[in-house]
Amino acid sequence: MQHIVLARRPEGAPTTDDFRLETSPLPTPAEGEVLVKLSHFSLDPYMRGRMDDAKSYAEPVPLGGTMTAGGVGEVVASNHPGFEPGDHAFGMFGWASHGCLPGKELQKLDPTMGPTTAALGVLGMPGFTGWAGLMTYGDPKPGETLVVAAATGPVGSIVGQLAKAKGLRVIGIAGGADKCQMALDTFGFDACLDHRAYDDASALRAALADACPDGIDIYFENVAGKVLEAVLPLMNTGGRIPLCGMVAWYNAGALGANQGGAMDQLPKLWRTILVKRLHVHGFIITDLWGKYGEFMKEVAPMVAAGQIRFVEDVAQGLENAPTAFIRMLEGGNKGKQIVAL
Numbered sequence: 195m196q197h198i199v200l201a202r203r204p205e206g207a208p209t210t211d212d213f214r215l216e217t218s219p220l221p222t223p224a225e226g227e228v229l230v231k232l233s234h235f236s237l238d239p240y241m242r243g244r245m246d247d248a249k250s251y252a253e254p255v256p257l258g259g260t261m262t263a264g265g266v267g268e269v270v271a272s273n274h275p276g277f278e279p280g281d282h283a284f285g286m287f288g289w290a291s292h293g294c295l296p297g298k299e300l301q302k303l304d305p306t307m308g309p310t311t312a313a314l315g316v317l318g319m320p321g322f323t324g325w326a327g328l329m330t331y332g333d334p335k336p337g338e339t340l341v342v343a344a345a346t347g348p349v350g351s352i353v354g355q356l357a358k359a360k361g362l363r364v365i366g367i368a369g370g371a372d373k374c375q376m377a378l379d380t381f382g383f384d385a386c387l388d389h390r391a392y393d394d395a396s397a398l399r400a401a402l403a404d405a406c407p408d409g410i411d412i413y414f415e416n417v418a419g420k421v422l423e424a425v426l427p428l429m430n431t432g433g434r435i436p437l438c439g440m441v442a443w444y445n446a447g448a449l450g451a452n453q454g455g456a457m458d459q460l461p462k463l464w465r466t467i468l469v470k471r472l473h474v475h476g477f478i479i480t481d482l483w484g485k486y487g488e489f490m491k492e493v494a495p496m497v498a499a500g501q502i503r504f505v506e507d508v509a510q511g512l513e514n515a516p517t518a519f520i521r522m523l524e525g526g527n528k529g530k531q532i533v534a535l
């Protein structure tokens with residue numbers, strides 16, 4: 195089997211030299227284990243954090259260890275009573291051609307219910323993150339205004355579509371005219387701004403203010419950086435900020451380092467949260483896993499009915515995963531980034 199390991203820890207933005215393709219013998223499943231030949235695996239922003247040797251909510255990938263990822267594929271050998279060859283399954287197999295895991299850690303998939311890759315995006319961890327963050331910490335109400343960046347990605351696109359379905363005005367922020375068009379045409383947002391078209395936060399803020407005449411009630415935070423700086427002064431009193439991610443700062447190292455002057459804004463930030471009585475709630479999706487059944491019950495039928503749409507960006511071949519990953523962190527992906535094997 196082949197897999198991609200972490201060759202060295204990146205300084206700043208990752209490069210292809212931080213990864214290495216390795217070959218190892220195909221494992222034989224031990225008692226209770228299942229061997230799966232992967233068809234696809236997922237590339238997600240959180241993997242950038244796993245490349246650093248920094249204290250976080252999850253252990254870093256060790257040097258020489260296989261990069262973490264959720265994947266889907268077909269069972270080729272099983273030593274677990276719940277799986278047999280030919281079954282389809284999802285598991286945390288890593289950036290690899292095959293994976294061998296205990297059957298109890300796998301989720302069986304029914305390929306007749308739709309593409310199994312949905313388990314990596316709209317009906318998997320990212321889709322669940324959007325739903326859980328919005329419903330648990332966003333308190334969406336009809337007539338309110340929601341802003342979400344990385345608007346065409348798997349998290350942002352479900353946040354916006356769910357908010358639209360609940361009667362909110364939804365403004366996306368995305369990188370590039372094509373993505374903004376996708377937010378309008380494919381995902382049904384009310385408006386979408388191209389953050390690359392504005393030199394600084396105040397220019398972006400002026401455009402956002404025009405797009406949000408009643409202010410912003412919910413800012414679903416995916417990116418931070420310039421977008422956060424633009425959004426904060428426009429938040430309405432009592433506004434909610436589900437703090438999901440901050441991809442604009444993932445390459446900047448540990449918080450506390452000078453992030454392009456961002457830390458100079460700290461007193462202003464704190465004061466805004468105070469005087470506007472903002473509800474800022476950081477969350478890590480693994481803590482909310484108990485709600486996954488509820489999510490599937492609500493969202494899977496909406497996906498099947500075409501009420502929630504999803505777009506996949508498929509890179510071909512394991513060897514191209516590092517390039518696709520780097521591209522995704524820079525905003526080169528259009529929709530959920532996956533790798534096909």
Ligand code: NDP
Nearest residue numbers: 239344347348349368369416438439440441442478479525
């Ligand atoms: P995406 O597929 O949307 O990919 C990341 C996107 O971030 C890029 O496509 C790009 O979109 C945007 N981006 C990158 N750099 C910048 C920048 N400097 N300024 C503005 N936008 C930028 O990612 P996901 O939908 O998978 O994830 C979205 C967020 O959710 C991430 O922050 C991720 O870490 C977080 N997350 C958090 C979880 C949790 O448990 N808290 C779980 C899952 C995801 P564009 O070109 O449109 O700007």
